[in-house]
Amino acid sequence: MIANHPFGACLPTFGNCADRYCLSGYGGGGSTMEEMLDLSMQVPGLDGIELVGNWHVNDNNIRVVNKMLADRGKKLCMLVPDLWTQAKWGRGSLAAPDAKTRRAGIGEVKKVMDWAAELGCPFVDVWLGQDGFDYPFQADYTQAYPWIRAALVECAAYNKKTRILVEYKPREPRGRCFVDSAAKVLLLLQGLDEIGVLLDVGHSLQGGENVSEAAALLHAYGKLDYVHLNDNHGDWDDDMMVGAVHLVYYLELVYWLKRLNYQGWLTLDVFPYREDGVQAAIQCKEWMEAFFAAIDRVGMDAIAKVIRGADATRATALVRQALGLSAVGAR
Amino acid sequence: MEFKLASNLAPFSRLSDRFVPGGYGEGYTFEQALELVSKIDGIAGVGLGWPCQFQDGAKLRSMLDNLGLKLGTVDTDIYTEARFKNGSLSNPDPAIRRAAIDRAKGAIDAALAAGAPDINLWPGHDGFDYSFQGHYADAWEWIVEGVAEIAEHNPALPISIEYKCKEPRANTYISNMGKALWLVERIDKPHVGITLDVGHSLAALENPAECAALALRAGKLRQVHLNDNYRDWDHDLYPGAVNVWELVEFFFWVRKLGYRGWYCLDIFPYREDGHKIVQTAVLACRTCWELAGRLLELNIDRLLAAGDHLEAKRILWELMTPIKEVKA
Numbered sequence: 001m002i003a004n005h006p007f008g009a010c011l012p013t014f015g016n017c018a019d020r021y022c023l024s025g026y027g028g029g030g031s032t033m034e035e036m037l038d039l040s041m042q043v044p045g046l047d048g049i050e051l052v053g054n055w056h057v058n059d060n061n062i063r064v065v066n067k068m069l070a071d072r073g074k075k076l077c078m079l080v081p082d083l084w085t086q087a088k089w090g091r092g093s094l095a096a097p098d099a100k101t102r103r104a105g106i107g108e109v110k111k112v113m114d115w116a117a118e119l120g121c122p123f124v125d126v127w128l129g130q131d132g133f134d135y136p137f138q139a140d141y142t143q144a145y146p147w148i149r150a151a152l153v154e155c156a157a158y159n160k161k162t163r164i165l166v167e168y169k170p171r172e173p174r175g176r177c178f179v180d181s182a183a184k185v186l187l188l189l190q191g192l193d194e195i196g197v198l199l200d201v202g203h204s205l206q207g208g209e210n211v212s213e214a215a216a217l218l219h220a221y222g223k224l225d226y227v228h229l230n231d232n233h234g235d236w237d238d239d240m241m242v243g244a245v246h247l248v249y250y251l252e253l254v255y256w257l258k259r260l261n262y263q264g265w266l267t268l269d270v271f272p273y274r275e276d277g278v279q280a281a282i283q284c285k286e287w288m289e290a291f292f293a294a295i296d297r298v299g300m301d302a303i304a305k306v307i308r309g310a311d312a313t314r315a316t317a318l319v320r321q322a323l324g325l326s327a328v329g330a331r
Numbered sequence: 332m333e334f335k336l337a338s339n340l341a342p343f344s345r346l347s348d349r350f351v352p353g354g355y356g357e358g359y360t361f362e363q364a365l366e367l368v369s370k371i372d373g374i375a376g377v378g379l380g381w382p383c384q385f386q387d388g389a390k391l392r393s394m395l396d397n398l399g400l401k402l403g404t405v406d407t408d409i410y411t412e413a414r415f416k417n418g419s420l421s422n423p424d425p426a427i428r429r430a431a432i433d434r435a436k437g438a439i440d441a442a443l444a445a446g447a448p449d450i451n452l453w454p455g456h457d458g459f460d461y462s463f464q465g466h467y468a469d470a471w472e473w474i475v476e477g478v479a480e481i482a483e484h485n486p487a488l489p490i491s492i493e494y495k496c497k498e499p500r501a502n503t504y505i506s507n508m509g510k511a512l513w514l515v516e517r518i519d520k521p522h523v524g525i526t527l528d529v530g531h532s533l534a535a536l537e538n539p540a541e542c543a544a545l546a547l548r549a550g551k552l553r554q555v556h557l558n559d560n561y562r563d564w565d566h567d568l569y570p571g572a573v574n575v576w577e578l579v580e581f582f583f584w585v586r587k588l589g590y591r592g593w594y595c596l597d598i599f600p601y602r603e604d605g606h607k608i609v610q611t612a613v614l615a616c617r618t619c620w621e622l623a624g625r626l627l628e629l630n631i632d633r634l635l636a637a638g639d640h641l642e643a644k645r646i647l648w649e650l651m652t653p654i655k656e657v658k659a
Contacts, residue, residue: 017349018347018349018352019348019349019499020346020347020348020349020599021410021411021455021499022410022411022412022413022416022499023347023352023411024413025413026413026416027413027416084350084351085350085351085352085353086351086353087351087353087354087355087356089351090351090355090601090602091602129350134566134568134602135568135572135573136572136573171563171564172350172564173348173350173351173601175560175561175564175566175568176561232501233497233501233502235563235564236497236498236501236563236564238460238501240460240461240501241461244460244461244462245462271349273416273499274416274417274460
């Protein structure tokens with residue numbers, strides 16, 4: 001747990017991360033599911049694991065994997081349908097120009113929804129990473145969004161035991177992704193109460209959002225369902241450790257998660273290419289707990305008062321006080 | 332002036348990224364890829380990595396001769412192995428620094444045997460992701476020392492240092508033209524120059540034409556890589572896909588200031604047909620190159636000197652009309 005929130009991690013946190021240059025991976029981490037899950041046991045307080053179709057689970061091993069999790073006392077906090085790990089999705093999944101690929105994408109989501117329901121996982125994460133464009137004059141913008149929306153509506157009606165969450169991201173692996181911001185995902189899901197949103201802190205920062213504002217906006221529409229934690233330099237999804245760059249944004253986010261009464265998962269989505277995954281996960285947890293403690297120390301009412309005053313000089317003093325850098329607190 | 336255009340083999344390779352490690356396509360063998368490249372009109376040479384793509388320079392030379400291909404450069408592989416993950420020339424571990432220097436010397440020997448005009452050296456892992464991670468003073472000292480030692484190995488074979496602002500590190504040390512020029516000026520050898528990758532320059536929020544002019548004025552522009560992006564990342568799109576005028580302006584200045592080296596396509600067409608995209612790239616590059624040539628013939632630099640860039644723009648737009656009729 002992290003401050004009463006269930007604490008999860010995406011499995012690649014404990015794997016051997018590769019990129020386009022170092023195809024065989026940067027070393028460290030586990031290579032099999034069991035090795036990665038065993039490593040996850042070394043992170044104190046880790047409640048759940050998030051898994052990806054094709055990478056981690058398939059038609060043949062899903063129940064075996066569930067037992068591996070159960071044997072280690074880990075919940076399956078999220079199942080991600082594979083709409084992006086294979087070449088067949090290279091030109092899109094739910095918004096692919098080819099109707100057969102779109103149909104296959106819908107089939108993939110439904111299948112994973114059934115698995116999730118069977119395994120007691122309440123969510124599936126629809127991340128449309130391959131749906132977008134690289135070049136001008138490549139995509140039909142008028143068709144893409146209706147295709148995605150129709151596909152999501154069909155899937156949501158298919159199995160009401162599993163809630164679909166849409167994860168937005170500005171870019172990568174496409175040069176530009178269609179579902180790229182909090183506002184656009186809300187637009188896409190207008191009137192669809194049965195579908196929620198996964199807020200990935202790094203994706204929000206990469207898109208130039210203030211992540212707290214994004215959280216509040218999603219919450220206002222009943223769609224703040226799940227949170228991914230990571231950090232970056234503001235221009236790319238570097239998937240770094242929590243608080244590595246955006247310390248103050250994280251402090252503010254923790255305040256808003258409390259104020260919005262968010263009760264859901266806090267799940268790490270970090271890619272520790274060069275770091276020890278277990279240590280990286282522990283550091284992320286320590287930071288999050290420190291942020292929660294800092295907010296508690298200053299007090300929700302005191303912070304609310306500063307925000308009501310809308311005085312940036314008091315806000316900056318508050319940050320210093322919360323981080324324990326000043327004896328003089330918010331007045 | 333000859334437009335010497337080469338390509339890397341990425342368009343005919345099984346390209347992967349972190350989300351699709353299995354690759355977006357099947358790709359071809361090294362031999363097949365070379366043959367496919369050799370058949371593309373407008374491509375005269377290739378840029379190849381050592382030792383990741385070829386090992387024996389003499390053997391490669393005869394292969395390329397048979398295909399009628401020139402070797403545009405040999406790229407030093409100091410970035411595809413996990414041991415370089417914390418840096419090559421600037422790695423805190425002296426054994427890894429040594430391995431990187433030896434690798435570059437090996438690339439020089441291979442380039443000589445293969446008949447390449449130079450080696451390319453891109454220290455892609457030399458940088459930092461986190462604050463308080465890099466020892467900036469030591470790192471830069473080691474980079475200078477490393478390049479200096481590599482440059483001593485055989486002054487007959489030029490070395491071209493390639494800069495890039497990020498990826499695979501979140502921050503790279505040799506990140507822009509200013510730092511690259513500082514480095515090669517520190518080294519101060521006539522055979523050590525700079526690779527200007529147009530996409531890297533755009534991603535670093537530079538104007539590639541201005542950077543080319545700076546490097547050419549210093550006599551340090553050694554190689555040019557061509558590709559394009561949205562200025563936020565090294566997407567490795569084909570040249571002119573997004574930033575058309577920047578490419579025309581770039582060609583204008585490199586031609587005006589007398590760059591005579593290779594132009595090497597450095598594109599990563601994950602989702603495109605390799606043959607088609609290289610053909611498109613050749614057409615885009617040649618068109619922008621010729622447009623730049625027309626602007627030179629019309630002496631638009633006089634207008635720039637006089638500060639009348641709008642008159643220069645008028646000429647540029649006039650050149651664009653009437654648009655040729657094409658069949659879709």
